[in-house]
Amino acid sequence: MKIAIGSDHTGVALKEEIKTYLNSRKIAYEDLGTYTTDSCDYPRIAEKVCKAILGGAADRGILICGTGIGMSISANKFKGIRAAACSDPYSAIFAKRHNNANVLCLGARVIAGGLATLLVEGWLNANFEGERHQRRVDMITRLEQRSSVEPTTHPDAAPAPITEEDTHPVQTHP
Numbered sequence: 001m002k003i004a005i006g007s008d009h010t011g012v013a014l015k016e017e018i019k020t021y022l023n024s025r026k027i028a029y030e031d032l033g034t035y036t037t038d039s040c041d042y043p044r045i046a047e048k049v050c051k052a053i054l055g056g057a058a059d060r061g062i063l064i065c066g067t068g069i070g071m072s073i074s075a076n077k078f079k080g081i082r083a084a085a086c087s088d089p090y091s092a093i094f095a096k097r098h099n100n101a102n103v104l105c106l107g108a109r110v111i112a113g114g115l116a117t118l119l120v121e122g123w124l125n126a127n128f129e130g131e132r133h134q135r136r137v138d139m140i141t142r143l144e145q146r147s148s149v150e151p152t153t154h155p156d157a158a159p160a161p162i163t164e165e166d167t168h169p170v171q172t173h174p
């Protein structure tokens, strides 16, 4: 199994703790940034990790921001990504068993390294149970398809103009 891992600036230290755990388990991973504590935009990192999964370079992803929420909202915009923001082991385990979550999102300002590692361990060790849960995951996939063909007039769905911040180069590994 290969993991794509990423964080914004708030999650750099926790990401290092998770990487230490992955190293101890001999689980392969690729760190897709960010690599410094300079402020950065979490959607960029979510995009890199999700594209690694959807492109086949990784099997699962771990995304860390301050709360785990921005990362999960961003990641769940990608068709085929099921991202779960978790802060307790039960949720992390069942995110895999019942929801087949392929991305685990953690909040570096919410949980410390020891607990975060337990969540990662539980999620990695859990297996999707299929059967009725497969039916429900399939329903989620169909929701993705429907949402892209039904235009909405809700203001939250209107794209804002592309800005300089959207287009400046993504930080690369030093």
Ligand code: RB5
Pocket (backbone or CB within 6 Å): 008, 010, 042, 065, 066, 067, 068, 069, 070, 071
């Ligand atoms: C950064 O301040 C913070 O907003 C970000 O890490 C994350 O928590 C957003 O959801």
